[in-house]
Amino acid sequence: MPAIKSERFVWEDSMVTSQRSWPVDRRTVLKTSAAIAAVQFSSPFIIKARGDTPVRIGLVDPLTGVYAAIAQGEVVGAKLATEEINKKGGILGRPVELLIEDSANDVGTGVQKTRKLIERDQVSFIVGDVNSGIAIAMAQVTSEKKVLHIVSGGHTDPITGANCSWNVFRVCNSTTMDANAIATTLMEKFGKKWYFLTPDYAYGHSVQAGFEKLLKAAGGTSSGALVPLGTADYSAYLIQAKAFGPQVLINVMGGGDQVSSLKQFVQFGLDKQMAVGGTLFELESIRAVPDGARVGWWTMEWWWDQPGVPHVAEFNASIKKITGAAATARNWFGYASVQTLALIANQEKTLDAPKLAHALSGFKLPPEVALQPGAPSYRAGDHELMSTVFVGEAHPPQGDPDNMFTVKNPVPGEKAAGPAEDTGCKIQWPA
Structure with missing residues (x-):
């Protein structure tokens, strides 16, 4: 089967048409209505900018594999932002072209697609990846090529910590922010004996390390298992959890892996023996589990009902007009990432990456992009967006079919993040 090619929005004069060139094999068939909606946009539409070379933004995300649903959520938000930006005149008076590539949840593929977008397609900006390990590898490429890079959905601490770079900014939270926001709640409500179900790659390791630091400081104990991505059968891990007898199962799994593990957690009756919770239980995943598995205390990084x-x-x-369902944090990640690039380029009147990176350090998102309390900014010390962390409880639908999470404690980003100097980030600017 041929490889997936990029999706392009192509402008001709003052009109835009969507030309999609995705040879699709059986692995790329989208399996949910929301995912299908993610690649459908009305066109053509009028843009004010005309007659100039488009400004290209490259988006790399795992459109296939266990993170496909949340990656498609980011694509929806990025496309909406692109449409809005073009209706307002584009970037520097030029139309914006969004090129989308599938990293297939593979580091080598993500790096290859990033290089292709920069070297062949001549993008001015890069956005992505959901997978933290891929995001770190992409950042090495974008730093080498001096391309401004927004990490939309990869959470592991080193992205804006030990591995930080002058050209890399992050919209989603660091794992430290999410762990700090909810750890005390989990300990106070349920106890200090935890068992970790953790994906065995950069994101999972980072979340567990953050939680364990806080748990040990409070005198707690823990055990856990590192689980390969794409695991289908969680019985062995859940048997180990039951034997340990924790007060809380900290489920760090993401996307389809979290859906599978929570379904089996409930099927085995463990929800009657221990609490469950952790950092992210995203709306895409809450939708995909039965009512019985819509349980636990978690963080949301954005919520549609504010x-x-x-x-x-x-x-x-x-x-909702695009997907038929409420907006998710992933929709906002994609939207805020692309809007950030347009805002800063139009403000500074340049596409020069070092100049834009300096201007983004400390840049506050306007209310129509922030879409949350306060005015979150990209912190100068580590380039992390100081956004609100929404701590709350998952539950079966109440009224609106997407009302499956109740925010109990919104935590300001600055409080959740801690000092920038504690992240290990030391930004080296190019000469």
């Missing part, structure tokens, strides 16, 4: 917060309802309505 009464009184400006522009949230409008954004949610725009996403």
